[in-house]
Structures are given as C-alpha cells and as structure tokens.
Amino acid sequence: MEENRDKELDVFLKKNIKEIRLEEPSSNFTTIVFSKIETLQTKDAYVHKPLISKWGWGLIGLLVVGITFFLFDSGALQESWFKYSKLEFFTKLSIFDGLNFISNTMVYGFVALVIFIYVQIFVLKRYFLNTYQIK
Amino acid sequence: MSLDQDQHYIDKVLNGNVGSFAVLIDRYKHMVYTLAMKILNTKEEAEEVSQDVFVKVYQMLPSFKGDSKFSTWLYRIAYNRSLDYLKKRGRSLRTSSIDADKDYYLDSMDNILDQMQREEHNVIIKNALGELSEVDTVIITLHYFEELSLKEISKVVGLKVNAVKVRLFRSRKQLAQILQHKLEPEIIEGYGRK
Structure with a gap:
C-alpha cells in the first residue's frame, strides 16, 4: 500500500519537476571559464628560476671547503699570518667608547625594532609571493 | 550523455585540444549551475562556484580515471565546492522540519x-x-x-x-x-x- 502510494508520488513528481527547466547560467559562462583557464596557463608559464640552482650552491660550497682545506694543508695559511696582517689594526679601534651616552633601554628598543623589521620583510615577501603566485 | 561521448572529448582535451573542453562545459554547465544554486541560493555565488568547478575539472582532468561517469565525477566536485564555499562564508546547511506523515491528495x-x-x-x-x-x-x-x-x-x-x-x-x-x-x-x- 505504502509502496504503491510512493510510486504514484514518484510518477507525479517526475512529471511536474521535469516540466521546469534547469537554472540558466550567464550567457558568457563558457568564455569566462576559458579566460580563467588561460590566465592559469599564463601563470604556469612564468616559473621562477633561481639564478644559482641548488646544484650550483652545492658546487660552490664544495669549492670553498676544498680550497680552505687545501690552503691549510699546504701551509699557506698560518697563525702568524694573522698576527702580522693589517687586521690587527681593527682590534685597536675603540669606536664604541664614544657612544656611552646611549642607554640600555635605547639599545633594547633599537634591537626590537630591527627584529620587527626583519620579521616584516619575511611576512611581506610571503604576501607578495602569494599575491603574484610565482611558482 | 553517454560515457563514450564524454570520453572522446576528454581524450581530445588531454591531447592538447583545449577547445574541446567547451563541449563538456556547454553540456554540463546548466546542471552544475543548478546544483550550486540549490546549495548557495544566490546567482552570483552559484556563477562563481560553477566557473571555478570547471577550471578545477580542467586541471584535474588528467587524474580522471573513468571509474565512474564523467558527469558523476563533475557533480561530486560541484557539490563539494559549493559546500566548501558555504563553509568559508560561515553559513551552514538548512534542516527541514516539514512533517512527512500527513496525508495528501x-x-x-x-x-x-x-x-x-x-x-x-x-x-x-x-x-x-x-x-x-x-x-x-x-x-x-x-x-x-x-x-x-x-x-x-x-x-x-x-x-x-x-x-x-x-x-x-x-x-x-x-x-x-x-x-x-x-x-x-x-x-x-x-x-x-x-
């Protein structure tokens, strides 16, 4: 009984619902979708390539380490070399002696400011990268 | 629409004929838009979501294995995208409290x-x-x-x-x-x- 009634209802709804049409999207729907796909493809074409690749950095690192070891090993670099170099001059400098008027609070404030600026650089960099979707 | 007919155009798109995607859009845009409208209830939102659905489908087309009909796959994406959109806007689905036990003629x-x-x-x-x-x-x-x-x-x-x-x-x-x-x-x- 219940099943028959449901079947009748099914027929009734099929007839009446089928009569109404599906919703109509905008007339330029397909064109808009295609322009979105095109934009996507253009974005994909701009692939960011670093100037020096990871392999390049690895090679440079190896070279630096290799040269350093070679110089130490061959005796070209010796402790005495630093002793007589002009670098010794810098140890005699006392540039901070003239800055006694700067209080600790000012130093802390300045350090905090520098940290905030560094944080902002990373935040802004990420924001712009996301905005322009550089992949 | 038969599975073979859809697959023919899917293969064409995958082989680089992007224009063939227009056939699939024209074939299914009404149903996708209708489903989005049923969930979102506003023309502008339904239009935006339906367009995004087709862009997403275009991107995901290489992963379509043909285990189900293309239309079923497409409608599932449309349904889920519409629900996601609703959630992003902080809206939730309605529940109907209509009594289904009364008599009718x-x-x-x-x-x-x-x-x-x-x-x-x-x-x-x-x-x-x-x-x-x-x-x-x-x-x-x-x-x-x-x-x-x-x-x-x-x-x-x-x-x-x-x-x-x-x-x-x-x-x-x-x-x-x-x-x-x-x-x-x-x-x-x-x-x-x-």
Missing part, C-alpha cells in the same frame, strides 16, 4: 497543476523544492532531472545508497506536503465548484 494537486499556466506552475514547484534542505534538493534534482541511479547519487553526495534511498523517500513525501499546503486554496475552490 495527489489527484487534486495534479489537476490543479495541469490547469496552471506554465510560469505559475514552475514557480510553485521551484518554491516547493526551495523549502527542502539543500542536500535533499540536490538529491531530488539529480534523481528527477538527471535520472541518476541511487548509487550514482550516493557517489555525488558522499552518502550510503540506503541513506540516499531513505532521504529520497522522505523528501518526496515532504514535497507532497509542501505542494498540498501551497495548492490548498485552489483545491478547496475546486471542491466548491463541484
């Missing part, structure tokens, strides 16, 4: 709907559908417009086949109640004339 309703102007008839049916919950409206739409099987509908809405069957049965009765309520003045008037 199919013959009287059928006669009155038959006598109505097409425009008026469509408004009544559309409004009645709008009173169901979004998920039930989607199930009804897929069942009556697309004539999808219970299994296919279950794939689209991510529910078990039995759950879809129960929801369909209850939604039909709720729709009958809503229509009965909307057509009551005409039904009474009809009896008065007799």
Whole structure:
C-alpha cells in the first residue's frame, strides 16, 4: 500500500519537476571559464628560476671547503699570518667608547625594532609571493 | 550523455585540444549551475562556484580515471565546492522540519497543476523544492532531472545508497506536503465548484 502510494508520488513528481527547466547560467559562462583557464596557463608559464640552482650552491660550497682545506694543508695559511696582517689594526679601534651616552633601554628598543623589521620583510615577501603566485 | 561521448572529448582535451573542453562545459554547465544554486541560493555565488568547478575539472582532468561517469565525477566536485564555499562564508546547511506523515491528495494537486499556466506552475514547484534542505534538493534534482541511479547519487553526495534511498523517500513525501499546503486554496475552490 505504502509502496504503491510512493510510486504514484514518484510518477507525479517526475512529471511536474521535469516540466521546469534547469537554472540558466550567464550567457558568457563558457568564455569566462576559458579566460580563467588561460590566465592559469599564463601563470604556469612564468616559473621562477633561481639564478644559482641548488646544484650550483652545492658546487660552490664544495669549492670553498676544498680550497680552505687545501690552503691549510699546504701551509699557506698560518697563525702568524694573522698576527702580522693589517687586521690587527681593527682590534685597536675603540669606536664604541664614544657612544656611552646611549642607554640600555635605547639599545633594547633599537634591537626590537630591527627584529620587527626583519620579521616584516619575511611576512611581506610571503604576501607578495602569494599575491603574484610565482611558482 | 553517454560515457563514450564524454570520453572522446576528454581524450581530445588531454591531447592538447583545449577547445574541446567547451563541449563538456556547454553540456554540463546548466546542471552544475543548478546544483550550486540549490546549495548557495544566490546567482552570483552559484556563477562563481560553477566557473571555478570547471577550471578545477580542467586541471584535474588528467587524474580522471573513468571509474565512474564523467558527469558523476563533475557533480561530486560541484557539490563539494559549493559546500566548501558555504563553509568559508560561515553559513551552514538548512534542516527541514516539514512533517512527512500527513496525508495528501495527489489527484487534486495534479489537476490543479495541469490547469496552471506554465510560469505559475514552475514557480510553485521551484518554491516547493526551495523549502527542502539543500542536500535533499540536490538529491531530488539529480534523481528527477538527471535520472541518476541511487548509487550514482550516493557517489555525488558522499552518502550510503540506503541513506540516499531513505532521504529520497522522505523528501518526496515532504514535497507532497509542501505542494498540498501551497495548492490548498485552489483545491478547496475546486471542491466548491463541484
């Protein structure tokens, strides 16, 4: 009984619902979708390539380490070399002696400011990268 | 639309003929847009989501394995994207509290709907559908417009086949109640004339 009634209802709804049409999207729907796909493809074409690749950095690192070891090993670099170099001059400098008027609070404030600026650089960099979707 | 016909155009798109995607868009845009409208209820949002669905489908086309019909796969993406959009906007799905156990008079309703102007008839049916919950409206739409099987509908809405069957049965009765309520003045008037 219940099943028959449901079947009748099914027929009734099929007839009446089928009569109404599906919703109509905008007339330029397909064109808009295609322009979105095109934009996507253009974005994909701009692939960011670093100037020096990871392999390049690895090679440079190896070279630096290799040269350093070679110089130490061959005796070209010796402790005495630093002793007589002009670098010794810098140890005699006392540039901070003239800055006694700067209080600790000012130093802390300045350090905090520098940290905030560094944080902002990373935040802004990420924001712009996301905005322009550089992949 | 047959599976082979869709696959023909899918293969063409995958082989670099992007223009063939237009055939698939034109074939399914009405249904995708209708599903989005049933969930989001505003033309602008439904338009935006439907366009994004086709862009997403274009990107994901290489991963379409053909395990189900292209249309089922597409409708599932449309359904999920619409729900995601709703969630992002902080909105939730409606629940319908219509009593499905009351009696209804199919013959009287059928006669009155038959006598109505097409425009008026469509408004009544559309409004009645709008009173169901979004998920039930989607199930009804897929069942009556697309004539999808219970299994296919279950794939689209991510529910078990039995759950879809129960929801369909209850939604039909709720729709009958809503229509009965909307057509009551005409039904009474009809009896008065007799």
